[in-house]
Amino acid sequence: MEEKMAKPVFVALDVASKEELDNLLAQLGDPKETSIKIGMELFYHLGGEIVVDLAKKGYNIFLDLKMHDIPNTVYNGAKQIASLGIKYTTVHALGGSEMIYAAKTGLVAGTPIGQPVPKLLAVTELTSISDEILKNEQHCDLPMNEQVISLAKMAKKAGADGVICSPLEVKTLHEKVGDNFLYVTPGIRLQQNTDDDQSRIATPAQAKIWGSSAIVVGRPITQAEDPQAVYDMIKKEFN
Numbered sequence: 001m002e003e004k005m006a007k008p009v010f011v012a013l014d015v016a017s018k019e020e021l022d023n024l025l026a027q028l029g030d031p032k033e034t035s036i037k038i039g040m041e042l043f044y045h046l047g048g049e050i051v052v053d054l055a056k057k058g059y060n061i062f063l064d065l066k067m068h069d070i071p072n073t074v075y076n077g078a079k080q081i082a083s084l085g086i087k088y089t090t091v092h093a094l095g096g097s098e099m100i101y102a103a104k105t106g107l108v109a110g111t112p113i114g115q116p117v118p119k120l121l122a123v124t125e126l127t128s129i130s131d132e133i134l135k136n137e138q139h140c141d142l143p144m145n146e147q148v149i150s151l152a153k154m155a156k157k158a159g160a161d162g163v164i165c166s167p168l169e170v171k172t173l174h175e176k177v178g179d180n181f182l183y184v185t186p187g188i189r190l191q192q193n194t195d196d197d198q199s200r201i202a203t204p205a206q207a208k209i210w211g212s213s214a215i216v217v218g219r220p221i222t223q224a225e226d227p228q229a230v231y232d233m234i235k236k237e238f239n
């Protein structure tokens with residue numbers, strides 16, 4: 001993500017079939033201008049082959065499998081992921097520093113010679129987690145901002161290239177964790193109110209102001225009447 005390049009807006013392709021995927025991609029335009037996120041719904045259905053195909057077409061791919069397991073298993077999983085031609089992938093920061101380091105070394109070991117190593121992003125607290133859930137279900141004594149900062153510092157030390165967090169936390173993360181780290185933010189909504197599963201949300205313009213390195217947008221694009229128009233509008237608003 002060099003400074004002069006447009007910052008990526010990853011479209012979360014959370015669809016259930018190849019047909020829906022093809023329909024959506026046809027509406028998003030030139031693969032070389034399009035950043036996509038493939039998550040568990042599509043990957044569990046279609047597997048790695050579709051990822052390789054899409055990478056060959058030129059899409060900038062974020063493969064979001066949120067690994068969270070013992071270090072040895074994550075190392076071997078990351079090694080496989082690195083062979084698919086993707087640019088970004090995820091682990092849960094709560095898996096700990098040893099697991100994050102294992103993911104990083106697995107990615108390095110599995111990347112074909114001459115190819116760039118995929119960027120490793122550690123999910124801090126999911127954007128669906130509210131202050132109440134953090135306190136009452138995770139029994140975390142820290143406020144959300146501090147918990148995210150603490151996980152981001154740990155992930156950076158362990159070898160991650162960046163974190164996934166809400167745009168609401170990015171300004172403080174720049175101050176406390178540094179500018180030379182990626183802050184990739186889902187929880188993007190076009191208005192301030194939503195009645196869905198997201199909790200810590202912001203608009204693309206706010207994400208830009210607070211310094212997100214990239215944003216992830218699913219339903220506001222995929223469920224729009226004109227996904228291409230909304231995608232183009234969000235890219236402009238964020239860059």
Ligand SMILES: O=C(O)c1cc(=O)[nH]c(=O)n1[C@@H]1O[C@H](COP(=O)(O)O)[C@@H](O)[C@H]1O
Binds near residue numbers: 217
């Ligand atoms: O890792 C992610 O991408 C992720 C982390 C997180 O904390 N919150 C979050 O929503 N996501 C993903 O970002 C996408 C958001 O989709 P929408 O809520 O439809 O915009 C989904 O694919 C989620 O899996």
